[in-house]
Amino acid sequence: xxxxxxxxxxxxxxxxxxxxxxxxxxxxxxxxxxxxxxxxxxxxxxxxxxxxxxxxxxxxxxxxxxxxxxxxxxxxxxxxxxxxxxxxxxxxxxxxxxxxxxxxxxxxxxxxxxxxxxxxxxxxxxxxxxxxxxxxxxxxxxxxxxxxxxxxxxxxxxxxxxxxxxxxxxxxxxxxxxxxxxxxxxxxxxxxxxxxxxxxxxxxxxxxxxxxxxxxxxxxxxxxxxxxxxxxxxxxxxxxxxxxxxxxxxxxxxxxxxxxxxxxxxxxxxxxxxxxxxxxxxxxxxxxxxxxxxxxxxxxxxxxxxxxxxxxxxxxxxxxxxxxxxxxxxxxxxxxxxxxxxxxxxxxxxxxxxxxxxxxxxxxxxxxxxxxxxxxxxxxxxxxxxxxxxxxxxxxxxxxxxxx
Numbered sequence: 384x385x386x387x388x389x390x391x392x393x394x395x396x397x398x399x400x401x402x403x404x405x406x407x408x409x410x411x412x413x414x415x416x417x418x419x420x421x422x423x424x425x426x427x428x429x430x431x432x433x434x435x436x437x438x439x440x441x442x443x444x445x446x447x448x449x450x451x452x453x454x455x456x457x458x459x460x461x462x463x464x465x466x467x468x469x470x471x472x473x474x475x476x477x478x479x480x481x482x483x484x485x486x487x488x489x490x491x492x493x494x495x496x497x498x499x500x501x502x503x504x505x506x507x508x509x510x511x512x513x514x515x516x517x518x519x520x521x522x523x524x525x526x527x528x529x530x531x532x533x534x535x536x537x538x539x540x541x542x543x544x545x546x547x548x549x550x551x552x553x554x555x556x557x558x559x560x561x562x563x564x565x566x567x568x569x570x571x572x573x574x575x576x577x578x579x580x581x582x583x584x585x586x587x588x589x590x591x592x593x594x595x596x597x598x599x600x601x602x603x604x605x606x607x608x609x610x611x612x613x614x615x616x617x618x619x620x621x622x623x624x625x626x627x628x629x630x631x632x633x634x635x636x637x638x639x640x641x642x643x644x645x646x647x648x649x650x651x652x653x654x655x656x657x658x659x660x661x662x663x664x665x666x667x668x669x670x671x672x673x674x675x676x677x678x679x680x681x682x683x684x685x686x687x688x689x690x691x692x693x694x695x696x697x698x699x700x701x702x703x704x705x706x707x708x709x710x711x712x713x714x715x716x717x718x719x720x721x722x723x724x725x726x727x728x729x730x731x732x733x734x735x736x737x738x739x740x741x742x743x744x745x746x747x748x749x750x751x752x753x754x755x756x757x758x759x760x761x762x763x764x765x766x767x768x769x770x771x772x773x774x775x776x777x778x779x780x781x782x783x784x785x786x787x
Contacts, residue, residue, distance in 0.1 A: 388506040388507050388515070389518065391502065391503075391506045392503055392506055392515060392518055392519050392522060393522050394565065394566065394569060394570060395499050395502050395503055395519065396519050396520075396522030396523045396525075396526055397522070397526045397562060397565070398458060398461075398462065398499070398562050398566055399499055399523055400523055400526035400527045400530055401462070401465065401526075401530065401555070401558045401559045401561070401562040402461050402462060402465045402492060402495060402559065402562070403492065404465075404469075404527075404530050404555045404558060404559070405465070405468070405469050405472075405488070405552070405555050406431070406434065406488075406492070407527065407640070408534075408551065408555070409427075409431060409615055409741075411531055411534075411618070411633070411636050411637070411640060412534070412551060413615065413616075413618055413619055414618075414619060414622065415538075415544070415547060415548065415551075416548055416551070418544035419544040419545050419546075419547055419548025419549075419551075420475075420481075420548060421544075421545075423745070423749055424744075424745035424746075424748045424749045425742065425745040425746055425749050426478070426745075427741075427745060428741035428742045428743075428744060428745030428746075429482070429741075429742050429745070430481060430482060430485045431485070431737070431741040432737070432738055432739055432740075432741050432742040433482050433485045433486050433489065434485040434486070434488060434489035434492075434737065435489060435734070435735070435736070435737020435738040435739070435740075435741070436486075436489065436737075436738040437485075437486045437487075437489035437490040437493065438489040438490065438492060438493035438496075438734065438737055438738075439493065439731050439732075439734065439735050439737065439738050440490065440493065440731075441489070441490045441491070441492070441493025441494045442493050442496070442497060442727050442728075442730035442731035442734065443727060443728070443731040444493075444494065444727075445493065445494050445496075445497040445498065445726075445727040445730070446497070446584060446588075446723060446724045446726075446727040446728075447584065448494050448498075449497070449498055449501070449723065450584070454498050454501070454502055454570075455566075455570050455571065457494055457495055457498050458495060458498065458499070458566055458570060459563065459566055459567060459570075460491060460494075460495075461491045461492060461494065461495035462559050462560075462562050462563040462566060463563065464487060464488055464491040464492075465488060465491070465492070465555070465559040466556050466559040466560050466563060467556075468484045468485075468487065468488045469551075469552040469553070469555040469556045469559075470552070470553065470556040471484055472484055472552050473548075473549045473552035473553050473556070475545065475549070489737075493730075496730060497723075497726045497727050497730050500709055500726055500730075501723060501726065503515055503516060503519045504516075504713070511656070512655075512656070512710050512713065513651070513652035513653065513654075513655035513656035513661075513707065513710065514649075514652045514653075514656060515652075516648070516651075516652060516706055516707060516709075516710060517648040517649040517650075517651060517652025517653070517706060518648075518649070518652075519648070519706075520644050520647070520648030520702070520706040521644065521645050521648050521649060523644065524642065524644035524645050524648070525645070527640065528637065528640075528642065530554075530558060531637060531640070533554065533558075534551055534554055535633075537550055537554065538550065538551070584724065587720060587721050587724050588724055588728065590721070591717075591721060591724060591725055591728055592728075594715075596715040596777065596780060597712070597715065597725060597728070597729070599773050599776065599777050600711045600712050600715065600725075600729055600733075600777075601728070601729050601732045601733050602733075602769070602770065602773050603662070603665060603708060603711060603733075603770055603773055603774060603777075604708045604709065604711075604729055604730075604732075604733025604734070605732065605733045605734075605735065605736065606669070606766045606767060606769060606770035606773075607665065607668075607669075607701065607704040607705055607708050607733075607770065608705070608708075608733060608734055608736050608737075609736050609740060609762070609763050609766050610672055610697070610700075610701040610704075610763045610766070610767060611701045611702070611704075611705050612736050612737075612740050612741070612744075613697070613701075613744075613759055613760065613762075613763040614639065614640075614697060614698055614701055615741075616744060616748075616756060616759055617635075617636070617639065617694045617697070617698070618632055618633070618635070618636040619756075620694075620756045621635060621636075621687075621690070621691070621694065623753060623756075624753045624756055625687050625690055625691075626687075627687060627691075635691055635694065635695075638695070639694065639695055639698035640698075643695060643698050643699055643702060644702050644706070646699070647698075647699050647702040647703040647706065648702065648703070648706045650703065651664055651702075651703040651704070651706050651707045652706070652707070655707045655710060659714075660714055660778065661707040661708065661710045661711045661714065662711060662714075662774040662777045662778050663774075663778065664703060664704070664707055665704045665707065665708065665711070665770070665774050666770075666771055666774035666775060666778065668700035668701070668703050668704040669700075669704070669767040669768070669770040669771040669774065670767070670771055671696060671699075671700045672696075672697055672700040672701060672704075672763070672764065672767045673764045673765075673767045673768055673771070675693045675694075675696040675697050675700070675764075676697065676760045676761070676763055676764025676767070677764055678693055679693050679694075679760050680757055680760050680761045680764065708733070709726060709729065709730075711777075712725040712726055712729055715777075744759050747759060
């Protein structure tokens, strides 16, 4: 990769980290935000489910938007919304207004995400896709950890839970404003739908929906994303069930959310480019995730140290698979336009857990207490068994990236 490609990927990664700062904060500041908003687990989860529902709708519309508006305009619009939403939430509006804010943010981020994937994918040649997405996730990890460390540095000055959440939200608004300014001056303009307008969108979408390998990719992304979303409950699990000190639990969360990605993403990229097939990597991660989840659920009396190791294994495998999952759509023999539409379709269906999973987990925790964590880990682990066999089937179909 040349210097220009790295600069483009870094800028997109920084934009992603700030645009998704509020969404990802539930993985680090779950208990903090729950107390600050004075909500139940179900209410809190419902906000992110609303975000997920509107993100799903946006994923499906993303291909249409990308053929009519430039990627630069889409990115700038997303950053404007992600500045306005946390600023509004910091005023602690009524719950229905909060739901509306999450709906608007979900839709704009849902349009932005496939565009960001395309920008990263187009920054390098086909034979470097794995490396490009690996570097992208490293940069996301570095910029995301910087955002989190800034929040940790500021929060101790505000003792009340509501005050701490307000500060978090204002920080997110400020960071999105900085990204907006940088994107305005440094993100290059691109013509809407360049090289992609020669194919018919309804016909392409219909063809994709009749393609069994596309559905296999959807299921792989869906199952991996369930596992990835499950990681958001590891921090309260370590605090509430394992009874780790808050400082230790927060350090583990920082490690698994950001620093492990620095190892996971480039390793995943190397393996993917080596085999020219992301399903080889994802199949192995599904197996490892299942074994770790099985140990957490069924092996009782494990020491806190060993449970932390298992949590980090879950994190490593889920992040390795997530960093490469969307590459799979480019390995099943589709045209460039079909790949672009396929990214939107796979995002719409594969990331659909955003629409229901957090509400489901919130209900499990409110209904069953600490036992709810067992059900959450058991569900995610069971699904990875199905994902393992789907990857095996795709590999037997000869799924492999063509460099020609």
